[in-house]
Amino acid sequence: MAADNPTGGPGIVTESTPLLRDQPTPFPRTPKDGRSMTASSYDGDLLPYNSYSTIDWLQGLIKDSARRSQVESLPRHSIRMRVATWWDFTQGWVAAFAVGILTASVAFVVDVSVETVADWKEGYCARSIWLNRRACCSVAEFDGSCSQWTPWAQGFSSRYAIYVGFALLFGLISVGLTMTTKATMPAADASNGIGQGQPQKGDKVATGKILYLASGSGIPEIKTILSGFEIPHLLDLKVLMVKAVGAVFAVATGMCLGKEGPFVHISTCVGYLVGSLVPKYAANERKMREMLAVACSAGLSVAFGAPIGGVLFSYEEISTYFPRRVLWRSYLCSLVAAAALKELDPAGTGQLVLFETNYGVDYDVTHYVIFIFLGICGGMFGGVFCQANFAWSKSFRQLGLIKGSPVLEVFLVVLLTALLQYPNQMIRDTGDIVMQRLLVDCNVVTEDWICQQEALAEKGGYYAWLISGTFIKLILTTITFGCKVPSGIIIPALDGGALFGRMVGQLVPDISPGIFAMVGSAAFLAGVSRMTVSLAVIMFELTGEVKFIPPFMIAILTAKWVADRICADGVYDLAQHLQGYPFLDSERALAKVRELRTTGETALVEALVPPAETMEATTVLTGPNYRVAPSILRAKLEGLRVRGLIDAGLVFVNHQGLCHGYITQAELADALDVVARLDEDGDVNLLDGIFSEHINRSPLCVSAKAPLEYAVEMFDKLGLRYLIVVEEETARVAGVVVKKRLLKLLDE
Structure with a gap:
């Protein structure tokens, strides 16, 4: 996808496709697996992929099969083979275990630090400034007070000003750290559709979008x-x-964000x-993504104490x-992370459940109407939030x-947040504490302020504080998500839903309002994120309320249905679109293909064929006995870089136009x-x-007259990086399609 913000300047226009401008390839290059250069068979990409390119899942599979064949080729029943086989099987489990332990360790440090730094807005511990209020007051006086905790001031105005001042300081520290991870996305000019014309002297260079790697969730x-980009x-x-230190500050x-994302x-x-x-993982991008998927589960596991939900x-x-x-290794990784964090006990409760509740009363069939109502409201907020944000x-x-x-935006948002939230005791604290109090x-x-x-x-x-707190939280969440600080949307959505649910619960007699706060939080998060099964499990792990799974499921399902009617995309999908990341969702892609067909536009693979100028830049005519001059290949490689065809390689054809192979840019450079x-x-x-070990002599091909659904399914199910399009009558090469070209067509 093209970047949103091209700026002026002399230079060359890149190819107007979702193919992004390449970065210079370092020299010299060597195969990643250290194999001999005299190998004669193609066994997948041998080199790291170019920056911002798409990986080839199919070639990753071939390469992993070749690696396993090397292990199995050792002398059968020998000690060496047994050790190699055992280690090949075990290293994934060992890595998953290590990821769980390390993730829990980082989470412990972050959790303790957040509580300590957040308490500094109110005061400090006389025993040690590094102790948070909970640790400082672990041994309270006879009357329940805590003389060791010293507020900065006594008057409301003074405490208010100090609170705002510390909030601004912490916000500036966080955004300042985030600025150190600035990167520039490569870009392609989008002025003329799918890539027409040649680069002309004096044209403008399409510069990439600025990306702060540690910002957001x-x-x-x-x-x-994980989709292959x-x-x-x-x-x-x-x-x-x-990310860790920035998230703490x-x-x-007190901004409407969380550390869970x-x-x-x-x-x-x-x-x-x-x-x-x-x-096994370092040398294969496909296998590495398996490990990343495993690691993701540990992140949510330590965030909520929800190993199954993770x-x-x-x-x-x-x-x-x-x-x-991956499922089983995720299970182990998530389990180890949760168990390790429980032993470390950052909250000092000895419990894994973050918001443990025990209401002691049950709901009846009449309450299902309220649960559905909460789901409708959560879906409405989620849909409106996604559009508004x-x-x-x-x-x-x-x-x-x-x-x-970006520093100015964070400063303004922190200032507005501190000014609006401090007067209201319900939303003054950090998001997880707000959630805990609302449940x-x-x-x-009886001694809690809400209960009083x-x-x-x-x-x-009280109703005024509840209503104002709900609206303040929801509005601030809308303008906060996307600021250039480490932040997540999960806790703010839970807070907003809990506030609204507690407000609704005031109208229902003989049952704790906390129940509706709990269900409302699930509904609002479902409306924002569109999670379903995982969210229902997370909520009962988060609260320990297994008997409330049906209300959770009803509210979540209703919220998703309503939110989908208002805005088809969830918050994470919209964030991907804003950043211009290529992501192929096959269901939505197929729906767009059907839309093309109903409007009378071409819904055949030939619609993906690049223009003649692009094909000229990516095609090499082989001579007798498959020989080519190196000077031609060097010129072609330079042409690909100049035109910004980052994912494109060279397709080799004979004098009849038949495909004889394909080579990627990185392998060609090597x-x-x-x-x-x-x-x-x-x-x-x-x-x-x-060249024999780099050229793929059997690239997948599809007829130009095939339905466009063929290309969508081949890219999605096989994880292709490129696809050769051939003429129906002659099987001559008509074009080379990369995944981003398909995404560009569907996006238009």
């Missing part, structure tokens, strides 16, 4: 990576550290770093490729002053580098030497 980016450095150690500001990004970074140490979240919301072995990002965040200075059962707890207000005969003031170092004269033989 990271879930849209991880979904994109590469975002360099997103999972680096630096990003992990900035961002959550401590960033935990998924953090755990995926851990998975990538651990996987990079395991040869596995289902990775399966339902994040992954596009989730075989059974998308419009906010396309309007306010595109203003010159805001777009050029309170006043039949058991609900016990009053005159509740007008082969040409080897030829240059060997200082060989004359033409090179494509069937011998270095």
Whole structure:
């Protein structure tokens, strides 16, 4: 997808397709697996993929099969074979275990730090400034007070000003750290459709969108990576550290965001770093994505103490490729992460359940009407939120002053949040504490402020705080999501739903309002994220209320139906669209193909064929005995880079136009580098030497007259990086289609 913000400047226009501008390929290159250059069979991509390119899942499968064949080729029943086989089987489980332990360790540090830093807005511990209020007051005085905790001031105005000042300071620290992860997306100019014309001197260069790798939840980016797209450095150690520290200060500001989304990004970074140490994963992008999918489950597991929900979240919301072995390793990783965090006990409760409740009363059939009502309201908010947040990002965040200075936006949002939330005791604290207080059962707890207000005969003031808190929370959540700080949408959506549910619960007699706060939180999150099965499981793990699974399911299902009618995409899908990440959703793609057919437009594969100029740049005519001059190949490679055809390679055809093979840019650069170092004269033989191990002699082909659904399913089910289109009558090559070209056509 093309970037939204091309800027002026002399240069060359890139190919006007979703193919993104390439980065220079480093030299020299060597095969990733260290094999001999004299191998004669093609066994998948041998080199790291170019920046921002799409991986080839099918070739990853071939390469993994070749690796396993090497293990099985060892002398049968020998000790060496047994050890190699055992290690090949075990290393995935060992890596999953390590990811769980490390993720829990990071989560422990973040959880304790958030509580400590957030408490600094109110005061400090006289014993040690590094102790949070809970730890400082672990041994309270006889009258229940805590003399060790020292507020910064006594008067309301002074405490208000200090609270706002600390919130602004923490916000600036968080956004300042996030700015250190700035990256520029490569871009392709979108001025003329699918790639017409040649680059002309004096044309403008399409510059890429600015991307802050540690900002947001990271879930849209991880979904994109797991679908086969590469975002360099997103999972680096630096990003992990900035994400963790930035999340601490961002959550401590009191902004309408949570650390739960960033935990998924953090755990995926851990998975990538651990996987990079395991040869089976480090050398194969397909296998690496299996490890990343496993790691995702640990992130949500430690965020909510929901190990089963973490596995289902990775399966339902994040992954596009989730075989059974990934399911079992996710199960282990999520279990280990949750168990380790329980032992570390960052909350000091000794419990894994984050918002444990026990209402002691049951619902009856009449309450189902209220659960459905909460689902309808949650769906309405979710649909409106997605549209409003998308419009906010396309309007306010595109203003010159805001777009050029993310720090200013964060400053304004933090200032507005602190000013509006502090006067209201219900929403003054961080999101998880707000949620915990809203789920309170006043039949058991009486000293809580909410319970004291609900016990009053005159509740007008309490209702005003409840209603104002609901609207403030929902509005601030809408303008906060997307700020350039580490942030998640899960906790703010839960808070908004809990506030609304508690408000509705005031109208229902003889049952705890906390029950409706609990169901309302699930409904609002379902409306925003469109999660279903995983969310129902997360909610009962989050609260420990197994008997409320049916109300959860009813509210979640209703919310999803209503939200889908208002806005077809959930918040993470819209975030992907805003960033311009290529992501193929086969169901929606097939629906768009049907729409093309009903409007009378071409719904055949031939609609994907690139223009003649592009095919000229990507086609090489082989001479007798499959020989080609290296100078021709170098010129073609340079042409691909200049035109910004990042995912395109070269297709080799004979004088009849029949396909004889395909080579990617990275592999072509490697082969040409080897030829240059060997200082060989004359033409090179494509069937011998270095080229023979790089050229794919059997690329998948499809007829130009085939229905467009064929291409959609082949790219989706087989995970292709490219597809050769041939003429129906002659089988001559008509074009080479990459996944992003298909996405561009469907997007238009």
